[in-house]
Amino acid sequence: MDRIKIQNLEVFGHHGVFSEETKLGQKFLINATLYTDTRAAGYSDELEYSTDYGKICHFMTKYMQTHTFKLIEAVAEQMAQALLLEFPLLQKLDLEIQKPWAPIGLPLENVSVEISRGWHKVYLSVGSNLGERQQFLQAAVNLLHECREIRKVKVSNLIETAPYGYTDQPPFLNGAVELETLFTPQELLHLLNKIEAELGRERLIHWGPRTVDLDIIFYDDEIIAEADLIIPHVDMQNRLFVLEPLNMLCPGKVHPVLHRTVAQLRQELLEKAEHR
Structure with missing residues (x-):
């Protein structure tokens, strides 16, 4: 990914824990590395294809001047998200907020907070086998669309499949969703659980019937093993109802x-089924 660097942008703001800081204000310095594709701008030499660093500098200056935070951690976090939402060509950024001469009662030249934030490519498996199945799935997708921290939502065709694991239940409609998000994996999991609850999912039987089921299959190329979240999904390679829609996207x-593509995993599972 190409990078545009902004170094030592001086901004006067009113951020700090002490009342003197929020009333009197002080100078802050901003360093930013913008990750974006500069190829179209480089070939065309047209500003419309560029991530305009001039606009970004003015945006950061205005943001620092019109907001007040106690912590520079909050300044960095909130401004990074605002930038990623405002400038669609910006895929990721490294942002450093420097606070010269921070009032800690000791000789100190500078304190800074530096963070990296960006859009993450995610793939979900979605399913429903209760009530108006297609309507439940569409409602879940609509709720994803409504979330400002999510963009570029794409949905596969839906397929009907037999239940998996617990088989004494109606057939499922299954699909896959591709999206980009600013959420961390745990934040995304929390959102998906909230959407499931809002659409009436009840967790009564393991692998049992549900109005809607939303599972994270991939989150970038991250490998996560936590008590409540495993990515990639631990059993996806054995689930044709996951691999078939995912293969469409x-x-x-x-x-x-596993170091194999979705298409390869799907083909291997089909071949296993043929030899049973």
């Missing part, structure tokens, strides 16, 4: 643990 996506 990203056949070439490589599983970061």
Whole structure:
């Protein structure tokens, strides 16, 4: 990914824990590395294809001047998100907020907070086998669309499949969703659980019937093993109802643990089924 660097942008703001800081204000310095594709701008030499660093500098200056935070951690976090939402060509940024001569009662030249934030490519598996199945799935997708921290939502065709694991239940409609998000994996999991609850999901039987089921399959190429979240999804390679819709969206996506593409995993599972 190409990078545009902004160094030592001086901004006067009113951020700090002490009342003197918020009343009198002080100078802050901003350093930013913008990750974006500069190729179209480089070939065309047209500003419309560029991530305009001039506009970004003015945006950061105005943001610092019109907001007040106690912590520079909050300044960095909130401004990074605002930038990523405001400038669509910006895929990621490294942002440093420097606070010269921070009032800690000791000789100190500078304190700074530096963070990296960006859009993450995510793939979900979605399913429903209760009530108006297609309507439940569409409602879940609509709720994803409504979230400002999510963009570029794409949905596969839906397929009907037999239940998996617990088989004494109605057939499922299954699909896959591709999206980009600013959420961390845990934040995204929390959102998905909230959407499931809002659409009436009840967790009564393991692998049991549900109005809507939303599972994170891939989050970039991250490998996560936590008590309530495993990414890539631990059993996806054994679930044709996951691989078939996923193959419609990203056949070439490589599983970061198994090191095989979605298309290869699907083909292997089909071949296993043929030999049973």
